[in-house]
Amino acid sequence: MYKAPVDEIAFTLKHVAGMADALEQGRLGDLSDDLVDAILVEAGRFASDEVAPLAEIGDKQGARMVDGKVIVPDGWAELYRHWAEGGWNSLVAPEEFGGQALPHMLNVAALEMWNSGSMAFALGPTLTMGASEALATHGSAELKEKFLHKMVSGEWTASMNLTEPHAGSDLGVMKSRAERRDDGSYRIFGQKIFITWGEHEITDNIVHLVLARLPDAPAGTRGISLFLVPKFLLNDDGSIGARNDLHCHSLEHKLGIHGSPTCTMIYGDGKFGDEPGAVGYLIGEENKGLACMFTMMNNARLAVGMQGVAICEAATQKAVEYAKERTQGRAPGWTGAGMSPIIEHPDVARTLVTMKALTQGSRAICYSCAHAIDMSHHTDGAEAKKWAERGALLTPIAKSFATDAGVDVASMGIQVHGGMGFIEETGAARYLRDARIAPIYEGTNGIQAADLVTRKLPLSDGGQVRGFIAELKDIAKAVRGSNLDGFGTTADRLDASLADLEETTEWLLARLGEGNVAAALAGATAYQRLFGLALTGTYLAKGALADEGHGRDHRVALCRFAAENLIAETAALKDRVINGEASLTAARVLFA
């Protein structure tokens, strides 16, 4: 069973991602080191002792539709209420609405633990937090006053309604429509699909944020508005009023995250109320809905990245435990009696160390992204801009590298379990089934790569990414300057991978400068992975250098393994970016 790695999480937050410096510099208000630890310990306890034990039943029962009602797995309603009562929904929310205004870093760390416990369960709160943020940033004072308090407390959950059957990655073609009413409200009509936690009975109300198009809206993405559409309308005193004209038509039957109801939502078909049309309230300005969504989408992407980290951690723990207990054959050098634990076999050991390296690398990247976002909120001027750009640059890498790692590590975890890994009761397969959605939603990893290359590399005319690489090189230099034997050839390896990163970055910037977007896009995914691998090696090194305690030997060993076994792939990835396009273009004949 999953046990939250609180010490490792705290170490990575503080000494790899930068929280210790931020605390020391007083950047995070009156937050203290002790309070951070206390929050992490309690989150770890809750995730390990209360969430994780309900993951399997959630997977097995799944969310079901019974007599038109969406039923969540046994025990999940109580679990959710207990979780919300613990204040976990409100960590980063503004204080005026009952939030705790804590750094994103802490929330991201907590999200990792909820998702390791049960990704399907954690998804609900993740959506509520995202919707709360969008409402807090763009909603009118009146709307916030009416809805935000209970969204922040978790008394009500929220959903995000973007996708339609023909509008997934491309929201510009969505058809859901909104009509203005004289009282300033709107009526919403349309169908939305893949709506996570779109319906359930565990809270008194559900706040749907819905993208729709006004009759006179411009075509494409500039004609989309964002509306708040509650399941139940509110009376003037804020109490629950009439049922709004929206409902869940059906649930999807999915590969994983079974406990999370994935709903097809119907708005305004007349099922409820006197006349068809779901009552909605505009958030932000008309036709600026997508911009409002994008505000929170970066954080949502990072939250999905945390799902990848979370699955990596949980799958690795499970595989290590099994490999220490299961005996089979005799490994070379094994001197014990009888069969050796399979962890002694070189191939199994290699798999497990790889899983650990990907887990800790993904975690460091994601936490560093959260740190950048926090710093952008706690600094001003050029510094704030730098950090905002850093967060923007890291977001697609965090989302894609961590979610790819989630799938890969979960798959490795199955392999370590051998035949038992394929048996559902073992639990290793669930991690793969759950993990597999994360590279897809909140923008596929291919879209993240396009975002990274075409929107993030050009930030500050390439200055942001160049500055970042320079910082990474300093870490490699520090490895070289350290006198730690255990690093082996780490310094050389880091230098080489960062040189690959630099050369590839410059090549892509040059292509963008020429307006050759196609060439840049052809290698975008390879570049994104190259960046993630280089960061993994460098951040592991940063942790190894920073650890002055008993953990240093472990960190140095893991870093060296990553450096000497995993990050050499950057050379092939560089080659793919720079030389791969011509053959890709030529190969299009295959599909003509």
Place this chain on the structure above:
Amino acid sequence: MYKAPVDEIAFTLKHVAGMADALEQGRLGDLSDDLVDAILVEAGRFASDEVAPLAEIGDKQGARMVDGKVIVPDGWAELYRHWAEGGWNSLVAPEEFGGQALPHMLNVAALEMWNSGSMAFALGPTLTMGASEALATHGSAELKEKFLHKMVSGEWTASMNLTEPHAGSDLGVMKSRAERRDDGSYRIFGQKIFITWGEHEITDNIVHLVLARLPDAPAGTRGISLFLVPKFLLNDDGSIGARNDLHCHSLEHKLGIHGSPTCTMIYGDGKFGDEPGAVGYLIGEENKGLACMFTMMNNARLAVGMQGVAICEAATQKAVEYAKERTQGRAPGWTGAGMSPIIEHPDVARTLVTMKALTQGSRAICYSCAHAIDMSHHTDGAEAKKWAERGALLTPIAKSFATDAGVDVASMGIQVHGGMGFIEETGAARYLRDARIAPIYEGTNGIQAADLVTRKLPLSDGGQVRGFIAELKDIAKAVRGSNLDGFGTTADRLDASLADLEETTEWLLARLGEGNVAAALAGATAYQRLFGLALTGTYLAKGALADEGHGRDHRVALCRFAAENLIAETAALKDRVINGEASLTAARVLFA
């Protein structure tokens, strides 16, 4: 829906794997080119039109235990009977038992198609074929006369009973036991797990091959005997007699291959018959059971490799079809009206071409392995030895590279489908769920790697692998000598990857020569992948050079893509083999 790529299969068999030369040299008896085509066309029709349509219901219903009986999915019993009536079970079996004595190459090609249609369905026949081969090779004349005819015809199915809860990869510790009886028969007692198609009602009898230990047997793998244990005993006239004392205790709940009953089998607990003990008949000699099993295990490993190829093909077809139909966004350079098909987006195109390259590379490796096995049966002396070694060398690569590709390609297929890929009804997720077992069973891919490095590289003192690499280099030379512009830098890329293969091979042979098995094993999996990638590039080139028809442009383009995008990874893999061990050893501190 899957459509068997009969032309591609025939081309690969004939012009990449070597069947055309073998036919021309009369190596394959009176088999003609026309007959090969006719068999492939009919197998393709059956797989596409009869097997594939029943795959989804098989997945959804799964095999179930109802009132103690194992029930297969709706329509599968009729499908199986129809399939066996078509003679598909007997392609390679000896003629004296009703078989067709055709080359393994043809059977392997047919297996690909059955598995693309439904891997869960194809598993049953795969086991029957393996058991038939073991019985044909090692069984007494009497035993063969009684059982083999109906196993070859498919009137009865068969199962292989190796695994026990504590004896998976390491069979030496198995506990199932056999007792001698005065009439020359044995009584078998014990529990076997993960028994594929161990019980069902679709044939009148099931022939179980069971490994067990005699009371006076030596410890370990040298004390294991192989027994034939029928579900129903036979009367003297060969008709079905009394129920034997064995039964299926339960079915496993698995990630995939739901339609295939995976049974826990109990032998000799007294449930049937007058006294406890399942009647068994010795196959081969006492205590030589594992050797009998190994005879057919190589072919079984290749058959599992075909499952990987099969999933690659089916998943790729599905993804290409979807990517051509689904429109979203506007790809760079898209001049059509509205959104472009997603296949136009560079990242999606890259994914699909990668899927195709892995599919065709895996297929070429597996068919070449089958070709070597066939040649070893149709040649004599040194030549037969060479081909037998070639088959032995290629088997672990075929099994592991193709099954890893199956998982990777199925996962890519999900990604191409976006959110739809995660919905079970789409069917893309099933491929991943089914594919995931193949790297595990019949020896995990880690065990294949250990076999490749420690048992196959030393064949003929390294002469086999060296001779093979020399042949591969000739193909690279031919690419350089061709005047085909479309190859781009393929010749350079092949040279580089074959040089990586050669250098790594020599390094491993040197370690083995020193007796440093641990160092060789540490990089075995990386080496296995290196070999597979180098073969993929080289075999795609061989096909491109051989195609004198309209397909050449496509083959050259795909080969170039593989050369310029995929096989550069061999450099990093070489590095991992040669330089990775020290850090792996150091990293063991993480699990101390």
